[in-house]
Amino acid sequence: xxxxxxxxxxxxxxxxxxxxxxxxxxxxxxxxxxxxxxxxxxxxxxxxxxxxxxxxxxxxxxxxxxxxxxxxxxxxxxxxxxxxxxxxxxxxxxxxxxxxxxxxxxxxxxxxxxxxxxxxxxxxxxxxxxxxxxxxxxxxxxxxxxxxxxxxxxxxxxxxxxxxxxxxxxxxxxxxxxxxxxxxxxxxxxxxxxxxxxxxxxxxxxxxxxxxxxxxxxxxxxxxxxxxxxxxxxxxxxxxxxxxxxxxx
Amino acid sequence: xxxxxxxxxxxxxxxxxxxxxxxxxxxxxxxxxxxxxxxxxxxxxxxxxxxxxxxxxxxxxxxxxxxxxxxxxxxxxxxxxx
Numbered sequence: 456x457x458x459x460x461x462x463x464x465x466x467x468x469x470x471x472x473x474x475x476x477x478x479x480x481x482x483x484x485x486x487x488x489x490x491x492x493x494x495x496x497x498x499x500x501x502x503x504x505x506x507x508x509x510x511x512x513x514x515x516x517x518x519x520x521x522x523x524x525x526x527x528x529x530x531x532x533x534x535x536x537x538x539x540x541x542x543x544x545x546x547x548x549x550x551x552x553x554x555x556x557x558x559x560x561x562x563x564x565x566x567x568x569x570x571x572x573x574x575x576x577x578x579x580x581x582x583x584x585x586x587x588x589x590x591x592x593x594x595x596x597x598x599x600x601x602x603x604x605x606x607x608x609x610x611x612x613x614x615x616x617x618x619x620x621x622x623x624x625x626x627x628x629x630x631x632x633x634x635x636x637x638x639x640x641x642x643x644x645x646x647x648x649x650x651x652x653x654x655x656x657x658x659x660x661x662x663x664x665x666x667x668x669x670x671x672x673x674x675x676x677x678x679x680x681x682x683x684x685x686x687x688x689x690x691x692x693x694x695x696x697x698x699x700x701x702x703x704x
Numbered sequence: 705x706x707x708x709x710x711x712x713x714x715x716x717x718x719x720x721x722x723x724x725x726x727x728x729x730x731x732x733x734x735x736x737x738x739x740x741x742x743x744x745x746x747x748x749x750x751x752x753x754x755x756x757x758x759x760x761x762x763x764x765x766x767x768x769x770x771x772x773x774x775x776x777x778x779x780x781x782x783x784x785x786x
Contacts, residue, residue, distance in 0.1 A: 520773055527770070556773065563775040570721050610718065610776065 463690040464490040466504025468534070468550075470525045471496065475511035475547065475667060482670040483508075487683050496528040505690045506543045507534055509550025511603070511665055521564065521606045522552030531557060543587055543686060544659045548604055551651070551661030559659050560652055561619065562611035567604070568644025574603040576676075577642055579650050579664060580630040583623045586653060587689040588660045591681045597634045598627075598678040600664040602642060602650075607663040609645040609652070619652060627651035627662055706751045706759035710781040712772045713744035747771060750786070759783050 465483040469476045476493065483491040492502050501507060514525035525531065531553070538544045538559050546554040554560040567573055576599055581592040592598070611619070619625050627650040631640045636648045643663075651662030666679030714720045720742050727741035749766065753759040760783050772779040 519771065523770065523773070563773055565718065565776060566721060568719070568721055570725060612775075 461691055462488070462490045463687045464492065464503060464505045465508055466492055466494045466501050466506070467508045467510055468494045468530055469496060469510075470512065470514035470528060470553075472514045472516055473510050473512035473549070475549075475665065478665075478667045479508050479510045479547070482667045482679075482683065486671050487680065487687060489687060494530055496525070496530045499529040499533050501530075501533050501537055506545065506686050507537060509534070509544070509546040509553050510667075511548030511550060514549055514553065517549075517606075520552075520556065522549060522554075522556040525549075525553045526557045535559060538654075538659050541656065541658050543690070545588065545682070545686065546659075546661035547665055547667065548602075548607075548663055551663055552606065554659060554661040560654055560661050561615050562609055562646075562649075562652065564606050564663070565608040565610050565644075566606050567608050567642075572603075572605040573607070573642050574601070575642070576601045576669075577650075577664060578630050578632050578634070578640065579627040580634050580636060582625045582628055583653075585623075586626060586657055586660070586685070588653065588682055588685050589626060590688060591685040595634060597630060597632065598664075598669075598681065599676060600666055600669045600679050601676075602664045603668075604643070604663055607643040607645065609649040609663075611646065616646060619649075620647075622655055624653050624655065625649055625651075626653055626660060627664070705786040706753055706756060707784050707786050708749040708751060708759065708763040708781050709784070710747040710749070710763065710767060710771060710779055711744055712747065712767075712777050712779045713742050715776055715778050718776050745771075751783075756783055756785065 467479045480491045579598045581596045584592045584594040628648040630636045653660040666682040669676035669679035722743040723741040751759045767779045
């Protein structure tokens with residue numbers, strides 16, 4: 456039953472203040488040629504999605520703390536349940552902030568060390584290519600993807616950082632074009648140049664850079680497609696042996 | 705009716721770049737030696753509760769679950785009877 460034509464269903468959550476939801480929809484549906492559906496924050500229904508995307512934006516105006524209020528949306532209760540059952544969740548930018556506030560990912564995203572909103576292309580080194588989110592990349596590959604945030608300064612306590620390192624949960628680090636992880640290549644002060652992390656089970660990933668803004672060939676940057684292609688391959692080919700299904704008992 | 709006055713600040717271990725920027729501006733004002741500027745949030749809640757202890761418990765719950773993120777923030781509050 457390995458029908459490569461099966462389409463993956465991406466569910467894209469729409470919070471009040473999300474502004475990358477349509478970009479994500481466009482890329483999933485028209486560039487990657489998969490199914491995409493919007494999930495309204497008040498609806499506790501994930502519409503049988505294979506992958507949930509929490510898009511970028513400014514949910515609830517970034518009031519209180521970025522992502523802190525979105526976490527209490529009805530849809531987030533379902534997203535947490537979905538994630539705890541092994542479902543695949545990708546948080547981009549504000550979506551990453553919501554994932555840490557929800558406790559689905561460790562750490563927190565502080566104000567950029569420069570205090571400035573930073574909007575530019577950065578280089579990311581793929582630290583772990585053996586994940587649902589990065590299998591289309593090679594280990595150590597450098598991706599060129601933009602960031603656009605004011606609060607992307609990843610922070611966590613030393614014990615958690617050590618755990619992230621030893622479990623290979625750090626997925627992307629900011630680096631130079633040559634792949635060197637340096638202070639100069641760090642756009643926001645993130646601890647250990649962290650740009651993206653996943654949970655221990657490997658089914659939830661958050662990243663500050665925007666793969667959906669570097670996917671449509673019309674915009675001439677397509678490195679972001681690799682994240683989506685990884686997810687599609689995982690959902691289509693890995694159906695018989697979903698690791699999350701096996702681990703759950 | 706009780707009034708909770710809540711102050712939230714970044715934890716001591718966390719660099720407060722906003723506070724540093726303000727501290728730098730203060731330094732240019734020539735009004736003496738002022739250091740360790742920390743920025744934070746102030747939040748008020750009005751609470752219908754049986755007594756002050758109940759109001760304190762409710763405030764604590766709101767702070768822990770929503771108003772402050774314990775990874776990066778500390779909070780303290782006062783409760784007064786209205």
